[in-house]
Amino acid sequence: EVQLLESGGGLVQPGGSLRLSCAASGFTFGSSAMSWVRQAPGKGLEWVSTISGSFGSTYYADSVKGRFTITRDNSKNTVYLQMNSLRAEDTAVYYCAKDFWSGSHDSWGQGTLVTVSS
Amino acid sequence: IQLTQSPSSLSASVGDRVTITCRASQGISTYLAWYQQKPGKAPKLLIYAASTLQSGVPSRFSGSGSGTDFTLTISSLQPEDFATYYCQQINSYPYTFGQGTKLEIK
Numbered sequence: 001e002v003q004l005l006e007s008g009g010g011l012v013q014p015g016g017s018l019r020l021s022c023a024a025s026g027f028t029f030g031s032s033a034m035s036w037v038r039q040a041p042g043k044g045l046e047w048v049s050t051i052s053g054s055f056g057s058t059y060y061a062d063s064v065k066g067r068f069t070i071t072r073d074n075s076k077n078t079v080y081l082q083m084n085s086l087r088a089e090d091t092a093v094y095y096c097a098k099d100f101w102s103g104s105h106d107s108w109g110q111g112t113l114v115t116v117s118s
Numbered sequence: 119i120q121l122t123q124s125p126s127s128l129s130a131s132v133g134d135r136v137t138i139t140c141r142a143s144q145g146i147s148t149y150l151a152w153y154q155q156k157p158g159k160a161p162k163l164l165i166y167a168a169s170t171l172q173s174g175v176p177s178r179f180s181g182s183g184s185g186t187d188f189t190l191t192i193s194s195l196q197p198e199d200f201a202t203y204y205c206q207q208i209n210s211y212p213y214t215f216g217q218g219t220k221l222e223i224k
Contacts, residue, residue: 037161045153045161045204047213059211101166103208104151108160 002026002107004096009112020081022096030074033099038092086116123216129224134195138219140188140205149209152190156201
């Protein structure tokens with residue numbers, strides 16, 4: 001059974017930093033692309049970032065490019081999202097997701113809440 | 119690539135046939151997925167490649183379309199189907215989601 005467990009969310013001041021982690025199990029992590037998707041309170045889904053499995057190629061939404069960095073540690077079956085220069089509009093539940101066919105997401109974590117506020 | 123879903127909300131009854139539309143701002147072949155999300159829960163993949171049913175998803179769900187126009191159809195609504203539905207284009211980065219369609223009980 002695929003399991004994805006996010007951690008690292010919390011309250012941070014504008015301009016601050018936070019690192020989210022997603023521990024994965026139940027599948028061949030090293031060969032799977034992984035993504036982060038977020039959802040602001042009461043709003044829709046927003047794709048944030050993807051890292052490929054084989055070469056670690058990374059992709060970002062324009063709204064986070066230059067501020068967020070996605071990385072992975074295949075020895076720990078974990079994907080990370082380093083978030084810098086946080087803004088109020090980054091407040092959201094952040095979901096870790098396993099990529100499936102051509103970038104669709106077939107397994108999701110339970111989400112971790114990030115609140116950016118002074 | 120922008121995705122526009124219609125309607126934004128929909129009221130229907132158990133047993134109804136329901137269709138949700140997703141229109142892309144440019145052609146995306148069949149690189150489209152549909153998700154269902156219930157309050158407080160993570161999204162669930164229903165359909166990928168525009169029309170392929172994800173394993174374990176009931177056959178009352180179906181998807182169709184290619185290029186710019188896509189539909190998600192629920193043939194006979196069940197109580198557990200009342201949720202919000204999102205389309206997502208996975209043709210090119212940055213991936214994008216539609217704004218969502220909230221399906222409510224009439």
